[in-house]
Amino acid sequence: MSRLNCRRDGVTLIEVTIGVFIVSLLLAAVMNLFGAGMRGSKKGMAHLTNMESAAILMSQIEYDLLRSVDLLDPAPGVSDKVARWKILTPEGEGTIIYNLLPGGIERKLDAGSDDQKYLYCKGLDVKLAFRHVTFDSAPGSGAKAGMWVELSVASPKKLGSTEEFKMKRLILCRNISAL
Amino acid sequence: MMHKSQLYLFRGFSFVEILFAVILLGALITPIFTLLNQSSTGTVQNRNDILAQQHATNLLAYAYSLPYNHAFLNAGPARTVKELTATANGGALDLGMEEDLFTRTIEVNEQKPSDWPHSYKILTVRVGWKQANESVREIKIAGMVSQ
Numbered sequence: 479m480s481r482l483n484c485r486r487d488g489v490t491l492i493e494v495t496i497g498v499f500i501v502s503l504l505l506a507a508v509m510n511l512f513g514a515g516m517r518g519s520k521k522g523m524a525h526l527t528n529m530e531s532a533a534i535l536m537s538q539i540e541y542d543l544l545r546s547v548d549l550l551d552p553a554p555g556v557s558d559k560v561a562r563w564k565i566l567t568p569e570g571e572g573t574i575i576y577n578l579l580p581g582g583i584e585r586k587l588d589a590g591s592d593d594q595k596y597l598y599c600k601g602l603d604v605k606l607a608f609r610h611v612t613f614d615s616a617p618g619s620g621a622k623a624g625m626w627v628e629l630s631v632a633s634p635k636k637l638g639s640t641e642e643f644k645m646k647r648l649i650l651c652r653n654i655s656a657l
Numbered sequence: 658m659m660h661k662s663q664l665y666l667f668r669g670f671s672f673v674e675i676l677f678a679v680i681l682l683g684a685l686i687t688p689i690f691t692l693l694n695q696s697s698t699g700t701v702q703n704r705n706d707i708l709a710q711q712h713a714t715n716l717l718a719y720a721y722s723l724p725y726n727h728a729f730l731n732a733g734p735a736r737t738v739k740e741l742t743a744t745a746n747g748g749a750l751d752l753g754m755e756e757d758l759f760t761r762t763i764e765v766n767e768q769k770p771s772d773w774p775h776s777y778k779i780l781t782v783r784v785g786w787k788q789a790n791e792s793v794r795e796i797k798i799a800g801m802v803s804q
Contacts, residue, residue, distance in 0.1 A: 508686065511686075511690070512686075512689070512690075515689070515690055515693035515694070516693065518693060518697050519693045519696050519697065521697075522696050522697040522699075522700040523696070523700075525700055525704065526699075526700045526703060529700075529703055529704055529707055532707075533707050554746055555745075555746035555747070555748065610746075611745035611746055611750065612745060612746055613722040613723070613743070613745055622721070622722050624718065624722065624745075626745070626750055643704070645707070645711055646711065646715070646751075647711060647714065647715060647718075648714075648715050648718040648719060648722075648743070648750065648752060649718060650718045650721045650722055652721065
């Protein structure tokens with residue numbers, strides 16, 4: 479075997495080093511792109527969770543307010559994180575109570591024998607404010623009442639960043655025609 | 658002296674081979690990024706749907722709060738309502754749209770049936786926006802106020 483053939487038998491350390499260096503550069507670029515994509519996807523998922531939770535809660539609040547016959551709390555013109563109103567139920571009357579708790583928002587239906595309790599937006603950072611609003615109407619027809627609901631749902635803080643989704647809704651209580 | 662076929666084993670990669678490998682790698686990675694991108698596009702679309710619904714229902718609720726003969730409810734073709742402040746209990750409620758992305762219109766159509774003693778108005782609220790792929794999306798909500 480000639481001397482030239484002996485030199486071609488293996489790969490030199492320099493060749494391996496350059497090969498590893500090039501592969502690591504390519505991998506770093508790909509992983510960087512992939513990491514950015516994954517971070518974006520995770521943020522999107524967190525935002526989606528917040529949006530769904532906010533939309534479900536807002537739909538429930540709207541459904542309850544549309545059935546309301548008397549707004550008890552907060553007083554007209556006042557804003558609060560707790561709200562109470564009366565609704566009609568098949569058995570008679572019931573009271574809906576929304577309360578902002580550290581672990582979510584509690585909805586309670588107090589209707590004698592048929593009490594219900596449910597915690598919305600569990601494990602999320604929630605801010606909620608109900609403002610009892612009244613609108614002047616045409617002379618003789620009384621005022622119209624409603625609730626201005628401000629809701630903010632955020633995912634728990636991780637590494638200093640958080641996703642937040644805000645909703646603001648004016649919900650008119652059409653069963654309450656005069657105050 | 659080496660045989661010609663043995664020498665072939667020791668030659669390096671050609672430019673075409675490397676190019677082919679890179680294209681293949683790119684083709685394999687692309688679907689993963691497309692998938693990630695699609696999930697965020699879907700999230701944005703959902704977000705816009707929810708916010709558009711909010712802007713439309715807020716305007717409709719405001720319209721319901723007004724007296725039947727209020728100037729805001731004058732019959733006419735669709736008109737843009739971007740900024741809107743309602744007055745309630747002496748305070749202001751901002752019912753405007755914070756994002757420039759959305760456009761919102763209200764159309765009022767008054768009906769006075771001859772065989773019915775009361776007139777009524779049909780309110781049609783439309784909220785439109787442009788999506789990331791430049792296509793235009795719109796939601797429409799209708800309601801009614803009576804005298």
